[in-house]
Amino acid sequence: MSFISLGLSPALLKALEDQNFTIPTPIQQTAIPAILNKKDVLGIAKTGSGKTASYVLPLLMNLQQTPAVKNRHADVLVLVPTRELAEQVKDVFHTFSQSLPERVKTLAVYGGVSINPQMMAMQGVNVLVATPGRLLELVDSNAVHLSSIETLVLDEADKMLNLGFKEEVNRIIALLPEKRQNILFSATLNNDIQHIHQLMLHEPVVIQIEAEEESLELINQVAYIVSDEKKGPFLRYLINHHAMKQVLIFASSVQQTDAIVNKLRKNNFDAKAIHSKKSQGARTEMLSHFKSGKLRILVATDLMARGIDINDLPFVINYELPRSPKDYIHRIGRTGRAGTMGDAISLVSQNELHHFEVIQKKMGKKVDLIDSENINISIKST
Incomplete structure (x- = not known):
């Protein structure tokens, strides 16, 4: 039709x-x-x-x-x-x-x-x-x-x-x-x-319209305990450590997406934010560049990320946890699609730990939780 x-x-x-x-x-x-x-x-x-x-x-x-x-x-x-x-x-x-x-x-x-x-x-x-x-x-x-x-x-x-x-x-x-x-x-x-x-x-x-169940079988999930003030440096460490060429990062608000992008760009990372304050033309262009691999890092709110469907997106990072377990599943479901494995990484502060337990219970899956204090992140940004 x-x-x-x-x-x-x-x-x-x-x-x-x-x-x-x-x-x-x-x-x-x-x-x-x-x-x-x-x-x-x-x-x-x-x-x-x-x-x-x-x-x-x-x-x-x-x-x-x-x-x-x-x-x-x-x-x-x-x-x-x-x-x-x-x-x-x-x-x-x-x-x-x-x-x-x-x-x-x-x-x-x-x-x-x-x-x-x-x-x-x-x-x-x-x-x-x-x-x-x-x-x-x-x-x-x-x-x-x-x-x-x-x-x-x-x-x-x-x-x-x-x-x-x-x-x-x-x-x-x-x-x-x-x-x-x-x-x-x-x-x-x-x-x-x-x-x-x-x-x-x-x-x-x-x-x-029946909703398709998000399959989590192809997604490697891991979470790090990170204080709010260290999330920025730890995010940059992860991008470098895993040599991420294409990564979708989720934040909780328009203001937070802009703040994350500004910090990434100051450290010479190719990043842009997509949210409701951007024009339709700008959002369309950003999505096109991200899907084609011309843009390395896209930082999005939940509402703006609904239309991001890439069959072989390798990495998703939750800079902050969403309010809803369903939104968490939708977020990480942007990777691990079409038979291709993907990685979903969450940065969890101390005050988010209980909420993350609720998310895992609703999801029916336990996620490895690693204390970032034991990780040396002093790696030069690229």
């Missing part, structure tokens, strides 16, 4: 071609036609299945037939659990909307930053991507009105509810017009998702 058969416009097909999208994923094959036909959709699929494009593309096309928005009245509302995902979704809308004849303005709003610039930018917004708490602050300030929303998207609904946004989501739904299109994506179908499903979806098209 090709994107041409899904009913997308020539402008969007050209944008897909420019971004090297050739074959729709299983969720895109079903979701795109359903959303184009204004159906409600319930999609159960893990992150990395192509779900963002599966709603961005048809919603952009539908917006081309929508009259101009009233001031501070968006047409599409996308609720997401984190600022990183808000920026990521906004970037996907921006990437594909540039080729359209009719202008589509997308704005991402979230907490942790000043609300005033977001209030000022609200004029003329077609697509509003928001975390629930900040959206309600904007509503309470009369900076945005939800009475004209034609389509509501709940992306990563399970994570949103796990983070305690249930009351906020219910309040937001109560502010929306009763007649609207609803799209809900979740990695799991638990009781909370069933509640939201029953509350907002009308005769939905249900799409359930």
Whole structure:
């Protein structure tokens, strides 16, 4: 099946071609036609299945037939659990909307930053991507009105509810017009998702993509006890000691990825960071260079690394542990693929030891834990 058969416009097909999208994923094959036909959709699929494009593309096309928005009245509302995902979704809308004849303005709003610039930018917004708490602050300030929303998207609904946004989501739904299109994506179908499903979806098209189990058989795992202040030097030691020509490093935040890269580059390592603050073009170029071997070291957040699939990636390093054991398994699963052995190395500080025990228990596999104090790392950086 090709994107041409899904009913997308020539402008969007050209944008897909420019971004090297050739074959729709299983969720895109079903979701795109359903959303184009204004159906409600319930999609159960893990992150990395192509779900963002599966709603961005048809919603952009539908917006081309929508009259101009009233001031501070968006047409599409996308609720997401984190600022990183808000920026990521906004970037996907921006990437594909540039080729359209009719202008589509997308704005991402979230907490942790000043609300005033977001209030000022609200004029003329077609697509509003928001975390629930900040959206309600904007509503309470009369900076945005939800009475004209034609389509509501709940992306990563399970994570949103796990983070305690249930009351906020219910309040937001109560502010929306009763007649609207609803799209809900979740990695799991638990009781909370069933509640939201029953509350907002009308005769939905249900799409359930079975997640492939990550195989750990081809992954050599090892962990080192390293204090936080020594993680940087020890990371550089590992890269040199193992003569790593291609390594993916995971960090917990945008700020941490930049800090790691700055230190690596000061020590003459070829490294770049990939995160939600980078432009879509920069991220695409970095991934291309990393996959082809032109870039030696890529430092990523969990959200940005979802699309990194390299059959023979030799090394993955956890500079910090992720919050979720599932995210740990997803991280190390970037190596040891397609019949090729890989190495996954974790740097574990003293205050992470208990969490690492939980990860091992959930994974059902014991990992060798080595005290880095017994290792001489005084090797010149290359």
